[in-house]
Amino acid sequence: MSDRPVPDAAGVDEALLRCADEPIAVPGAIQPHGVLLAVTEPDLDVVIASANATTMFGRPVDALDEVLDDADLDRLRDGLAGDLAEVNPLRVRVGGAEVDVVLHRADGLLLTEWEPVSGAGQAGVAWHRRLPTVLQRLAAATTLDDLTQVLARDVRGLTGFDRVMVYRFDAEWNGEVIAEDRREDLEPFFGLRYPAGDIPAQARALYATNWMRLIPDAGYQRVPLEPAANPLTGRPLDLSGAMLRSVSPVHLEYLANMGVVASMSISLIDRGRLWGLIACHHYAGAHRPSYADRTAAEFLGRTASLLLHTTVAAGERSGVVEVAQRQAQLAAVVGRTPRELAAALTRGEVTALDLLPAGGAAVRINRQLRLLGATPPAERVEPLVRALLAAGAPVTDAVSRAVPGAADLADTASGALVVPVGGDDFLAWFRPETLREVAWAGNPHLSKTTQTEDGPRLSPRRSFDAWSETVRETSVPWQAHEVVAARTLAADLAAAALSRASEDDRLSTALQRTLLLEDLPKVPGFALAARYLPSSEDVVGGDWYDLVPLPGGRVSIVLGDVAGHGLAAAAITAQLRHALRAHLLRASGPGVALDGLNEVIAALLPGEMATAVVVELDPSTGEVVLASAGHLPVLHVTTTGTHLLADGRGPALGLLDSAGYRETRVRLAGEDRLLLFSDGLVERGRDGLAAGLEALRDVVRLAPAEPQALLDAVLTAIDPPDTDDVTLVGIARA
Amino acid sequence: MLFAIERGTVAGRPSLTVRGELDLSTAPVLAKAVDGELTPPPPALVLDLTPTAFMDSSGARELVRIARKAAAEGVELHVIAPHTNGAVRLTIDLLDLGTVVPIVASTAEIPAGREARP
Incomplete structure (x- = not known):
């Protein structure tokens, strides 16, 4: 660690780095509640001894055979041949006192740690007899709360600490106390969090391999090892596996600040990763559970560690199953109705919002946005989704951190889960702010x-x-399985859209493509947008729109609708569209052009009926001349209100041999907008055409001025049924 | 509401009362019923749209066809579309169907003096 480059940071960061660099595995000293002798094998000659060895043994020790009787020496030598864990602890007598010797190997030496039995707390035989019951309780716990509560209670019962906490790390290594057992008079720590800095990364790395740490008295004087360097390696002895290892003075200061005199911690390790800790505190004075009791406590920690994964998973499993079921239902819906995906996902018994727990959802398919539940306003949804994708944060529980401009949407969209479907289409789920x-x-x-x-x-x-x-401005986080379910649904949709596209290619004809403009011609100073939504029953409907540049810079904007559906209607539509173009180019105005078109129907298409509205715009002045043949009124939005233009009307095309269409004039000033639409948008509303027109007025009044956004907002709010084709054209000053 | 056509007598004339939605899918049903009534042509026929829930442009186009056929056959046609039935009346007015189809707002506007259906 010490050769790690130290960034040129502020002093604060340097101090933190200095702590992180502290050699906690090789402190060159031990705690005074035992003696450490590092010896050679097989001679058992002492190479390194802690400075307190003379106190325990009454004299300097050069080899273990000087301090152990023959029987103990034999037992030790026997043990060295096998697994050291089976020997530990080796109960021996030193100067008439019982001592537990604990063995492990490091740096080519055998480290023997000598801990007097006297002075250690003993849970007693009774507790150890109860061990099977404790294990059963751990195994029977079905929730994490149960498991950790059993753990805290039984570790405290075993070790006698004043407080035993189970501590769980979050993704940023902040710790939270999720279970606690304590002396009744102590203030509870349950629910408290400890910032990640309380346990430096380097200490966490040690905890991931070393299960148990004990500090019987945080006020101890460290006992140096002699010599300081291991003669075999030239470096300080590696004490990372030593139970007597002296700890960082910073940590002792930390304990003292908490009023903790004695402390013990046991790692909770889930599949190799440090998951949490069992943290034990003693306040009344020094406290040292016996080696046997510590081993039992560590055993409980190891057992709980094995159970963590399945217990946590069981808690999340019910949610996983539910989401998987919804996903299967929606996949079936998508498979059944490849043509009307947006409707299938928003109108069916199971909607996209049901897929996973969320406050709202947005489905944008074929350029049409549909909203479910509590979402940001329609005109904010797309910009938000694009911004999240651009920020590389399609899955976030803190939207405003990725897109600061969306902070005001926190009440509906503190969390967002966005999955692109293809093209500009997407699915999105939103979660509200959780304080x-x-x-x-x-x-x-x-x-x-x-x-x-x-x-x-x-x-x-x-x-x-x-x-x-x-x-603030965060939501409940998205679970991995929820993200997977969302992405799977998006993949299903993309596949269905592809199959739909190929089907459409077979069905639709060049004819229909001639009815709709790929790109609207540019009109200087004005912005135009058009939308055409085919009906679910027919690829080809009777709607058409057109934009005809006229001599002198004026343009005619046309929206028409032939009664009937299907290829026959489409063929008539094509004829009318081209006939009207010809008349518009020749005629003195839209009324005269409609007269000409009406004559075409009367002469050539008897029995057919159509409606059409023509808006002739002079881009240089904003002057508009309008004529309508039985078509729905055009919406004119001005600063004073939203008007349905009722003048300049005449009968539908095909009713009379000679109709004599009148014209009306309006001016597009400032933020004025015109909206042309076909009956599919309004006539099938629940409360009829009149109510549909009123609803449209309400929507348009509040919708954005920019024509593309205006049309998106209208389609999202009105959400017309797919029984008829729907056409919209919006015009505004650019 | 299901689409249904009832034969009856209104203002002393044979009548067809149209219930449900008159649109692309039901207009042919009305066409068949009216053509049946017009063969052979009666002196008069009333088409009552009072209970009609909805009418689209295909329905309107059918009304125009019926009106033209009735005129050609010399049949006195009355189509009842009350102003209270906005769903139908608004479409009729928007298209200005009254220029071709004899629309009345109620039975009262149909002149008396015809015989009932035999």
Whole structure:
């Protein structure tokens, strides 16, 4: 670690790095509650001894045979041939006192740690007899709460600490106390969080391999090893596996600040990764459970570690099953109705919103946006989705962190899950803001450094008073299985859309393509947009729209509708469209052009009927001349209101031999907009045509001025049924 | 509401009352019923759209066809479309169907003095 490049950082960061660099595995010292002798094998000559060895043995020790009787020596030698864990602890007598010797190997030496039995707390035989029951309780726990509560209670019962907490790390390594058993008079720590910095990364790395740490008295004097360097390696002895290892002074200061005198921790490791800790605190004074009791506690921790995965998974499993069921239902819906995907996902018994727990959902298919549940306003949904995709945050529980401009949408979209479907289409789910009270053990944002003569130094937090903060603009996080389900549905949709496209290619004819413009011609100073939605029953409907540039810079914008559906209607539509173009180019105005078109029907297409509206725009002045043959009124949105233009009307085309269409004039000023539409948009509404027109007025009044956005907003809000084709043309000043 | 056509007598004339939605799919049903009534041509026929729930342009086109056929056969046609039935009346007015189809708002507007259906 020490050769890691130290960034040119502020002093605060340097101090933190210094702590992270602290050689906690090779402190060169032990705690004083035992003696460490590092010996050679097989001679058992002492190479390194802790400075307190003379105190325990009454004299310097050069070899183990000086301090062990022959029987103990034989047992030790026997044990060395096998698994050391089976020998530990080796109960021996030293100067008439019982001592537990614990063995492990490191740096080419046998490390023997000698811990007097006297002075250790003993849970007693009774507890160890209960061990099978405790294990049963752990195994029977069906929820994480149960499992960790059993763990905290039984570890405390076994070790006698004043407080035993089960501590879980989050993704950022902040710890949260998720279970606790404590002396009744102590203030609860349950629910408190400890910032990640409380346990540095380097300590966490050690905890992931070493299951147990014990500090019987945080006020101890460290006992140095002699010699300081291992003669075999020239480096300090690796104590990472030693139970007597001396700990970082920063950690001792941290414990002292919490009022903790004795501390023990046991790792909880889920499939190789540090998941949490069993943290034990003692306040009344020094406290040292016996080696046997510590081993039992570690055993409980190891057992719980094995159970963590299945217990956590069981808790999440019911949700997983539900989402999978919804996904299957929706996949079936999509498979049944490849033609009307948007409707299938928004109108059916099971909608996209049902797929996973969310407040709202957005389905944008074939350029049409449909909203379900609580979502941001229609005109904000697409920009938000594009911004999230651009920010590389399609799945987030903190939308405003990825897209700061969306902070005002927190009440509906603090969380978003976006999956593109192909083209500009997408599916999106939204989750509302969840105000989360997070209780910290002390203020995690306070400076961790103090100024000393040697520069800034890390100083553990002094205040551990519960400190809470409210986390805003975040939602319940998206689970991995939910993201998978959403992506699978999107893939199903993309596949269905592809199969639909190939089917359409077979069905639709060049004829229909001639009815619709791929791109609207540009009109200087004006923005135009058009939408055509085919009906579900016929690919080819009777609607058409057109934009005809006229001599002198004016343009005619046409929206028409031939009664009837199918190829016959489409053929008539094509004829009318071209006939009207010819008349528009020749005629003096839209009324005269419609007269000419009406004559075409009377002469050549008897029995047919059509409606059409023609808007002739002079882009240089904004002047509009309008004539309508039985068509629905054009919407004119001005600063004073939304008007259905009723003048300039005449009978539908094909009713009379000679109709004599009148014209009306309006002016497009400022933010004025015109909206032309076919009856499919309004006539099948639940409350009839009149109500449909009223609803449209309401929508248009509040919709954005820009024509593309206007049409999207209208289609989203009106959501016309797919029984008829729907055509919209919007015009506004650019 | 299901589409249905009832034969009856209105204002002393044979009548067809149209229920449900008159659109692309049901207009041919009305065409068949009217053509049946017009063969042989009676002196008069009333088409009552009072209970008609909806009419689209295909329905309107059928009314125009019926009106033209009735005129050609010398049949006195009355189509009842009350102003209270917005779903039908608004479409009729938008298309200006009254230029071709004899529309009345109620039975009262149909002159008296014809015989009932035999």
